[in-house]
Amino acid sequence: MGNESYGKKRFKRSRSHFADRITADGRDGWPVEAGRYRLVVSLACPWAGRVLVARRLLGLESALSLGITDPIQDDRSWRFTLDPDGRDPVLGIRYLSEAYEAREKDAPGGVSVPAIVDVPSGRLVTNDFQQITLDLATEWTELHRPGAPDLYPRALRAEIDEVMEDVFQDLNNGVYRAGFATGQEEYESACRDVFRRLDALTRRLAGRRYLVGDTLTEADIRLFTTLVRFDAVYHGHFKCNRYKLSENPVLWAYARDLFQTPGFGDTVDFDHIKRHYYRVHRGINPTGVVPLGPDTDGWTTPHGRERLGGRPFGEGTPPGAP
Template sequence: MCPADTGEGAGNTEYGRKAFKRSRSHFADRITADGRDGWPVEAGRYRLVVSRACPWASRALVSRRLLGLESALSLAVADPIQDDRSWRFTLDPGDRDPVLGIRFLHEAYDKRETNYPGGVSVPAIVDVPSGELVTNDYQQITLDLATEWSALHRPGAPDLYPEALRDEIDEVAEGVYRDVNNGVYRAGFATGQEEYDKAYADVFRRLDLLSERLRDRRYLVGDTLTEADIRLFTTLVRFDAVYHGHFKCNRNKLAEDPVLWAYVRDLYQTPGFGDTVDFDHIKRHYYVVHTGINPTSIVPVGPDLSGWLTPHHREQLGGRPFGDGTPPPPVPAGEEVPAGHRP
């Protein structure tokens, strides 16, 4: 499951009568430069397991690309459709991850702790030599990739969490998380009208505030890309495809907000963002797995994706996407999103 799919009232297929509450990451060890939790940063030692469907895992995908960590931190992509045994490696030959040698992500969780409480969530970082899960703390993973992994960043990598702007980034990201990242889930998994109405109001109140903030500035904090933009992007890129209809966040489509639509297209067209997005995986996961919301499991054909590549004109606001750095190189061979899954 994605982290936000594992809270009270949410499950793999059915949703209870409690209000949606996101589960906390159970495994919160950190991989650091000094190895203080027992997990030192080391090129080639760890494997990042993601689903391209999951917005929380997608944060790590974007960060890894922008920072150029592909050769240092290998990637496993799970099938967008889990079953009762958790995320499956059915996209790989023999239905096994070729590095970890496992069929299901729960095997790495079980190596770390048998019968642990909670679901099997992505993103997850696994220690390759032992096969054990290290962390599923999606909030911390990207911050550590930006800071603790700096010795392994590519030349020209952007500073996604600049020290001078951290307080502002954290403040903006907290509002985005509470009302947008998690807000769409609160609306989608609501089991009562009042609960849904509150979540719906929070989502669009925050989107209106963000639209106003971004009206005359290219990025959320400062004049370069930061962690704050990554955290907002992964929800916005899914908004019209799944949250507008599937989660009933339907006051308006993102494409009907000129500012936010231009902003998210600007990010999508920036190397490191759109080249990690798989719209096929996104739609099939939400509409097939959430049978408590969509019992027929019918996946809608739309929306039309061609608009993602249209001019956004946000460059007129200035800003330097990568600061004093450079764009990431092309996506490594074998990690490309299939042509039929993108505009």
């Protein structure tokens, strides 16, 4: 998914090799332009899931087209076998690696999603999963829908950044450090970090609806894409099993609140999520058997978080139907 390597010693997530930015002034050579770029994602990937949520909330669907890969990779990584003739209908390629190779032959870091590709040239622009959503929120504003929320408000950025960094280190990335640990001590350290952060988030969210301020922000998006995968894959597959998300009343209600908010749950595909993790990670799950559970019906049950107030979209409005 996002720049992962599984060494003999410990799991490591590398920085994105292609960190060009698509900006309003085009300072990296890539100006914001409706229809010029294609976003490529796997519905299984939490890092790609962030971009899907941001794209929906900001109303960028018509400006930034979407290609979806098969959740199962082969030796050339992400492939477009879900599309007719096994080719992305816009880029005309069978593998995302072709866009990487068009940009730089034998580039380090592997082929990861999310990725944004320049349609006219067929070249990869960026796979910087940490920056893409921030730029969609701040550089693509002229193409936002009317009523789009401010997901990265300037006055709250320092607090948002601090919260996101803690969540990334201990939770977003922590579940992978636990899941791909090759030693008991390494696993226990990572797993403790995961639940230490979940416990801290429980305290933070017990009396407030959202992580920062009283509206949805980038911080909520980044937490959601890990929480929504927790019981389905991280609890069992990655051995993060001190408790299930559904056993934590505060975080389970918070996650359901987001899931039921337009732009969040409608980007989630539990089938893709489970098939990718359980069938691709053969070092952890050698049989490739995909579990039937957990039951996902609970995601649509009442959450009661409205009592905490908050304005999901601030002065804006919800996005329309997908």
